[in-house]
Amino acid sequence: MEKTLSGKIEINVRFNEADPLGIVWHGHYIRYFEDGREAFGNEHGIGYLDFYNQGLIIPIVSIQCDFKRSLKYGEKVVVETIYVPCEAAKLKFEYRLFNSTSGQLVATGSSVQVFLNKETSVLQLINPPFFDAWKTKYGMT
Numbered sequence: 001m002e003k004t005l006s007g008k009i010e011i012n013v014r015f016n017e018a019d020p021l022g023i024v025w026h027g028h029y030i031r032y033f034e035d036g037r038e039a040f041g042n043e044h045g046i047g048y049l050d051f052y053n054q055g056l057i058i059p060i061v062s063i064q065c066d067f068k069r070s071l072k073y074g075e076k077v078v079v080e081t082i083y084v085p086c087e088a089a090k091l092k093f094e095y096r097l098f099n100s101t102s103g104q105l106v107a108t109g110s111s112v113q114v115f116l117n118k119e120t121s122v123l124q125l126i127n128p129p130f131f132d133a134w135k136t137k138y139g140m141t
Contacts, residue, residue: 003139006082007040010100018073029065029107033095036079037111040093044083046134051115054130058091058113065109069099076100085140089127090114 017028041047051058071077078100084092090112097107115124115131127135135141 004082005044005138005140006080007036007043008078008080009036009039010076010078011035013071013073013075013077015073022073024071024073026065026067029067029071029097029109030063032077032079032097032107033063033065033081033093033109033111036081036095037093039079040081040083044134044138046091046131050130051128052118054128055118056124056128057116057118057121059116060111060113061090062112063109064111065095065107067107069104069106071097071099071106077106083140084110085135089124 011032013024017024017031019025038047041050048058076099078098080096080098082094082096084094086092093111095107095109095111096105098104099106115128116122117124132141
């Protein structure tokens with residue numbers, strides 16, 4: 001069985017994320033993915049500043065979201081972020097959003113990020129050494 005590495009964060013649905021009917025605008029689900037990815041990175045030692053301090057930036061090149069149910073203002077959403085190991089020089093994550101109270105699945109999705117040199121924006125075709133070390137530490141190789 002393949003090892004998985006994941007993290008969870010609970011977020012309050014904020015007033016400014018809802019339309020006049022109290023329903024969360026669809027674009028904010030991508031923001032919840034970002035919140036989950038940032039929390040995952042900070043928890044597991046691969047946050048944005050960890051990459052930046054190694055001379056890299058990690059822009060998103062692909063993101064996908066499937067909506068299952070609506071979230072409303074005043075609810076809480078649990079974001080589960082799952083690291084997806086891959087051989088290529090990129091970061092892949094999958095996401096599952098749940099209504100914190102009911103436990104219902106509200107959305108699923110995924111994202112892909114690549115490694116760019118922060119000074120030149122040149123695409124890095126191999127994993128940075130510190131990221132390979134991280135993958136080994138967590139048994140993701």
